[in-house]
Amino acid sequence: MKKIDKLVLFDFLPPYFMAFFVVEFVLIMQFLWKYIDEIIGKGFSLGVLLEMLFYFSVRIIPEAVPVTILIASVMVFGNLAEKYEISSMKSAGISLTRIMWMGILISILTALFSLLASNYLKPRANYKFYYRFNAIRKQKPALNLAEGVFSKDFRNFVIRVGEKDDNGQDIKDVLVYDHSGSDRKLINMLMADEGRMYSGENNEFIMDLENGEQYKEMKPKKKGAKKKETDPFVRTKFEKWTKIFDMSEFEMEAQNLNITRKEFDLLNSFQLIDAIDSIDIKREENLLKMNQNFRKILSIKEYEKVNENTKNLPRTVKTAIVKKNKQVKAAPVANNKIVRLKSQFLEKPLDQYTSILETFQAKDRKELIGAAKAMSGKQQEIMTSQTKQDESFAYSRSRYVLRLHQQYSWALICIVFLFIGAPLGSIVKKGGYGYPLLIAIIFFMLFIILNIIGEKLNKGLTISPILAAWLPNLVIIPVAVLFTYRAVNDLGISDISGFFLRIGKKLRIVKVQ
Numbered sequence: 001m002k003k004i005d006k007l008v009l010f011d012f013l014p015p016y017f018m019a020f021f022v023v024e025f026v027l028i029m030q031f032l033w034k035y036i037d038e039i040i041g042k043g044f045s046l047g048v049l050l051e052m053l054f055y056f057s058v059r060i061i062p063e064a065v066p067v068t069i070l071i072a073s074v075m076v077f078g079n080l081a082e083k084y085e086i087s088s089m090k091s092a093g094i095s096l097t098r099i100m101w102m103g104i105l106i107s108i109l110t111a112l113f114s115l116l117a118s119n120y121l122k123p124r125a126n127y128k129f130y131y132r133f134n135a136i137r138k139q140k141p142a143l144n145l146a147e148g149v150f151s152k153d154f155r156n157f158v159i160r161v162g163e164k165d166d167n168g169q170d171i172k173d174v175l176v177y178d179h180s181g182s183d184r185k186l187i188n189m190l191m192a193d194e195g196r197m198y199s200g201e202n203n204e205f206i207m208d209l210e211n212g213e214q215y216k217e218m219k220p221k222k223k224g225a226k227k228k229e230t231d232p233f234v235r236t237k238f239e240k241w242t243k244i245f246d247m248s249e250f251e252m253e254a255q256n257l258n259i260t261r262k263e264f265d266l267l268n269s270f271q272l273i274d275a276i277d278s279i280d281i282k283r284e285e286n287l288l289k290m291n292q293n294f295r296k297i298l299s300i301k302e303y304e305k306v307n308e309n310t311k312n313l314p315r316t317v318k319t320a321i322v323k324k325n326k327q328v329k330a331a332p333v334a335n336n337k338i339v340r341l342k343s344q345f346l347e348k349p350l351d352q353y354t355s356i357l358e359t360f361q362a363k364d365r366k367e368l369i370g371a372a373k374a375m376s377g378k379q380q381e382i383m384t385s386q387t388k389q390d391e392s393f394a395y396s397r398s399r400y401v402l403r404l405h406q407q408y409s410w411a412l413i414c415i416v417f418l419f420i421g422a423p424l425g426s427i428v429k430k431g432g433y434g435y436p437l438l439i440a441i442i443f444f445m446l447f448i449i450l451n452i453i454g455e456k457l458n459k460g461l462t463i464s465p466i467l468a469a470w471l472p473n474l475v476i477i478p479v480a481v482l483f484t485y486r487a488v489n490d491l492g493i494s495d496i497s498g499f500f501l502r503i504g505k506k507l508r509i510v511k512v513q
Contacts, residue, residue: 019071058125073421119268405469423487
């Protein structure tokens with residue numbers, strides 16, 4: 001390794017790792033700010049929170065490494081340009097692209113690491129994160145009966161404690177509403193002067209109440225009878241009452257949670273390709289069924305004339321062959337019943353009729369139309385259902401294709417950001433943290449906004465998923481080429497408007513006066 005490569009390498013690594021951890025921290029804080037209300041006060045340990053944050057930090061690696069390259073490249077080449085080291089190297093005959101060679105190698109390795117994280121680390125971390133996060137979101141708040149507050153933590157029960165002793169167990173002025181009955185409108189409440197609450201051996205919540213009364217409204221004897229003053233109402237006094245509450249609903253389990261709602265985030269590239277192939281097969285099968293349903297109601301054929309009448313009627317109309325001077329039976333199927341109709345005598349060639357309906361007697365036409373309408377309505381419902389199913393397949397396929405191509409577009413943007421950060425650093429000639437962070441924020445916001453735009457347009461099936469995934473690259477690559485060209489030729493960025501003006505003149509977009 002040559003000295004110039006060692007210089008760039010040892011200057012590149014410290015800001016590279018520093019920027020990576022800073023970006024990871026910012027993205028994690030963004031998650032906490034967004035969901036802090038849903039995860040706070042749930043009674044889980046600090047270890048569970050740290051475990052969830054670890055999984056989230058792994059799943060955002062592909063999003064963090066591009067801006068890491070951008071910040072590090074601007075800082076390194078800005079420092080080199082500020083100390084006139086790049087100018088000295090250029091005066092010695094070393095081009096900027098040669099100086100950037102070690103940075104390009106690091107960006108390529110970072111892109112490979114991004115692909116590795118997207119295919120092996122991110123899917124597993126996504127599964128673990130969704131598992132834990134959904135469990136926390138579904139979990140009820142930790143049991144905490146505050147004084148004078150109605151608690152609805154228990155299913156079908158509302159509990160209020162008037163006073164609570166400092167030991168956390170002795171309670172007074174207790175009120176319990178029981179809504180576990182079939183008719184929740186009926187009054188069922190319990191009042192006690194004092195009591196004690198504690199946990200049982202099997203993790204139950206037990207309340208031992210003393211000196212109280214229970215008020216319970218009974219159902220009317222006759223169903224549908226109006227409520228009267230004579231309806232039964234039970235009032236029971238007690239000296240001691242023990243109530244046991246099941247605490248299993250407070251356990252943080254995610255066995256029954258739907259963590260596969262976004263299955264495309266849980267798969268690697270090979271699994272995504274297999275899933276896309278499976279969806280394509282299902283779409284082809286559904287399309288075949290749609291074509292077969294069309295074939296039952298539409299049949300395009302050429303009709304031949306046989307003398308003055310025809311023997312080739314459409315197959316979809318189930319009728320016998322019309323013969324002259326004979327009664328003919330027609331059997332259209334409607335509601336699994338065979339309707340037999342009589343055809344009138346054909347006294348003129350078939351091509352002189354405007355519709356096949358005219359070949360039947362007038363009294364039978366209404367019944368025939370009803371049967372045809374029922375058949376067509378049934379086929380229309382089938383076609384509508386299969387069309388919606390095809391739209392669902394198309395939407396699912398677009399999401400899988402988008403995730404597949406995003407893995408590679410996010411990897412490529414790591415290399416593209418180097419060709420933005422390094423030229424800008426050499427042009428601006430400012431190191432430190434000010435300009436690099438400003439430039440990184442601008443381009444990272446552009447990258448995120450374009451990603452969001454692409455996903456939203458693809459979600460509505462407005463653009464293809466491939467274009468949506470590569471949209472940030474298509475917009476940012478020309479900017480990278482422009483900055484690299486101007487940095488290599490020492491043109492600066494102050495006269496970029498003149499650069500575009502000259503391009504317009506060459507393309508004859510702007511008239512030369």
